[in-house]
Amino acid sequence: MEQKRFKALVVREDEEHQFHRSVEERTVSELVPGEVLIRVYFSSLNYKDVLSAHGNRGVTKNYPHTPGIDAAGVVAASTTEQFQEGDEVICMGYDLGMNTPGGFAEYITVPGDWVLSKPPGISLYETMQIGTAGFTAAQCVERLLAYGVRPDQGPSLVTGATGGVGSTAVALLTQLGFQVTAVTGKESEHAFLQELGAVDILTRKQAIGRAAAALLRERWAGVVDTVGGDVLAGAVKATQYSGVVACCGNAASGDLPLTVYPFILRGISLVGIDSARCPMGRREEIWQELAGNWRLSMLDGLTTRIVLDQLDQYIGDMLAGKTKGRIVVDLEGAA
Ligand SMILES: NC(=O)c1ccc[n+]([C@@H]2O[C@H](COP(=O)([O-])OP(=O)(O)OC[C@H]3O[C@@H](n4cnc5c(N)ncnc54)[C@H](OP(=O)(O)O)[C@@H]3O)[C@@H](O)[C@H]2O)c1
Structure with missing residues (x-):
C-alpha cells in the first residue's frame, strides 16, 4: 500500500509567487502519516478550497499542497480500533485541505478523531452533494x-x-x-x-x-x-x-x-455558525438529520458532478462567482 500510486490535484507556487494547479501522481508513502488511510470516492468544492488553490496564506501556509476540505470514501487501513478496513466514512473540516493534504486526491491520511462513520440512509455520493x-x-x-x-x-x-x-x-x-x-x-x-x-x-x-x-x-x-x-x-x-x-x-x-x-x-x-471546528457530537446529530428527517429531495437539482481533471476550471469559475449549487468531485474510478 505504501507504494500505491494515486492521482491528486497539486497546487504549486512558482518563483514569481504565482500559483498553478495540475493533476499529479503521488504515492501513499508521501502522505503525512495518519491513523486512518481513506480511499476517497467523492470530494466537493467549497469556497475555502478556492482560497487554498489560489495561495491564500490565511487558509494554507505551505505549498505544494492538495486542497479539499471534504472527503467521503472507504477506510483502506487504520491503526485505530474505531475504524476498520472497508468502513464507509466522511471527513470534513478540521485541518483537512488547509495544511493537511485534502480530499482532491484518491487517498488521504487523517487522525481518527476527524473521521465520522457515514450514517445509514444516505450514500457516500449524497454526503458530498451536501459536503x-x-x-x-x-x-x-x-x-x-x-x-x-x-x-x-x-x-x-x-x-x-x-x-x-x-x-x-x-x-x-x-x-x-x-x-x-x-x-x-x-x-x-x-x-x-x-x-x-x-x-x-x-x-x-x-x-x-x-x-x-x-x-x-x-x-x-x-x-x-x-x-x-x-x-x-x-x-x-x-x-x-x-x-x-x-x-x-x-x-x-x-x-x-x-x-x-x-x-x-x-x-x-x-x-x-462554524463547521470546521464543529464538535463531533454535533456533527453526528446534524448528519443523522440530513440522512433522516431532513433527507433532501432536491440534491440532484443543485449538483454538478465533475472529475479531477475538470477541477481547475471549476475553481476558477467559483472564484469568478460563476458557479451555482454544489460541485461534487468524482474520484471513484479505480486508483
Ligand atoms: N462558517 C462556516 O463554517 C462556513 C462553511 C462553508 C462556507 N462558509 C462560507 O460561506 C460563504 C459561502 O460559501 P459557498 O461554499 O456557498 O460559496 P459559493 O458557492 O461561492 O457561494 C457564494 C455566493 O455568494 C454570493 N456572492 C458572491 N460574491 C458576492 C458579493 N460580492 N456580494 C454579494 N453576494 C455575493 C453569490 O451568490 P448569488 O450570485 O446567488 O448572489 C455566490 O454564489 C463563503 O464565504 C464561505 O467561506 C462558511
Missing part, C-alpha cells in the same frame, strides 16, 4: 429552529442563494415548510432558485435597502446569511421582532455595518 457547504446550511437551519423560528411566522431570507450554502439552505428550508425569499446577484438563475423552492427573489441592492437606516420594515422571521457586509446588515435591519439571523459566510465582505438598534429594540438574535 461542508450543505452541512453549514443545515447547521444554520438547526439554529433557526432551536431559537424558535417557525414557518407560520412569515418569510425567511437566504442570501448568496445560488451558492453552495445558499442553495442547500433554500432547498432545506423549503422542504421544512418555510416560505423562502432568496437574494441573488445572478439574474439568469431565478428559475434555478424557484425550482429549489424560493417563492420570492430579491437583488442584492433590494436586500441591502436604505444603507443609512438603522432599522428597516420588519420582514424576516429567520435569515441564513452567507455573504456578510451590507447584505447581512440589511437582513438584520429587516428581521422581525424576536427573529433570528444565522451568519456563516463572508462571500461579499467580512464587515458588518450596523447599529445596536435591531438588537435592543427588536430583540433579534445574530447567531454565528
Whole structure:
C-alpha cells in the first residue's frame, strides 16, 4: 500500500509567487502519516478550497499542497480500533485541505478523531452533494429552529442563494415548510432558485435597502446569511421582532455595518455558525438529520458532478462567482 500510486490535484507556487494547479501522481508513502488511510470516492468544492488553490496564506501556509476540505470514501487501513478496513466514512473540516493534504486526491491520511462513520440512509455520493457547504446550511437551519423560528411566522431570507450554502439552505428550508425569499446577484438563475423552492427573489441592492437606516420594515422571521457586509446588515435591519439571523459566510465582505438598534429594540438574535471546528457530537446529530428527517429531495437539482481533471476550471469559475449549487468531485474510478 505504501507504494500505491494515486492521482491528486497539486497546487504549486512558482518563483514569481504565482500559483498553478495540475493533476499529479503521488504515492501513499508521501502522505503525512495518519491513523486512518481513506480511499476517497467523492470530494466537493467549497469556497475555502478556492482560497487554498489560489495561495491564500490565511487558509494554507505551505505549498505544494492538495486542497479539499471534504472527503467521503472507504477506510483502506487504520491503526485505530474505531475504524476498520472497508468502513464507509466522511471527513470534513478540521485541518483537512488547509495544511493537511485534502480530499482532491484518491487517498488521504487523517487522525481518527476527524473521521465520522457515514450514517445509514444516505450514500457516500449524497454526503458530498451536501459536503461542508450543505452541512453549514443545515447547521444554520438547526439554529433557526432551536431559537424558535417557525414557518407560520412569515418569510425567511437566504442570501448568496445560488451558492453552495445558499442553495442547500433554500432547498432545506423549503422542504421544512418555510416560505423562502432568496437574494441573488445572478439574474439568469431565478428559475434555478424557484425550482429549489424560493417563492420570492430579491437583488442584492433590494436586500441591502436604505444603507443609512438603522432599522428597516420588519420582514424576516429567520435569515441564513452567507455573504456578510451590507447584505447581512440589511437582513438584520429587516428581521422581525424576536427573529433570528444565522451568519456563516463572508462571500461579499467580512464587515458588518450596523447599529445596536435591531438588537435592543427588536430583540433579534445574530447567531454565528462554524463547521470546521464543529464538535463531533454535533456533527453526528446534524448528519443523522440530513440522512433522516431532513433527507433532501432536491440534491440532484443543485449538483454538478465533475472529475479531477475538470477541477481547475471549476475553481476558477467559483472564484469568478460563476458557479451555482454544489460541485461534487468524482474520484471513484479505480486508483
Ligand atoms: N462558517 C462556516 O463554517 C462556513 C462553511 C462553508 C462556507 N462558509 C462560507 O460561506 C460563504 C459561502 O460559501 P459557498 O461554499 O456557498 O460559496 P459559493 O458557492 O461561492 O457561494 C457564494 C455566493 O455568494 C454570493 N456572492 C458572491 N460574491 C458576492 C458579493 N460580492 N456580494 C454579494 N453576494 C455575493 C453569490 O451568490 P448569488 O450570485 O446567488 O448572489 C455566490 O454564489 C463563503 O464565504 C464561505 O467561506 C462558511
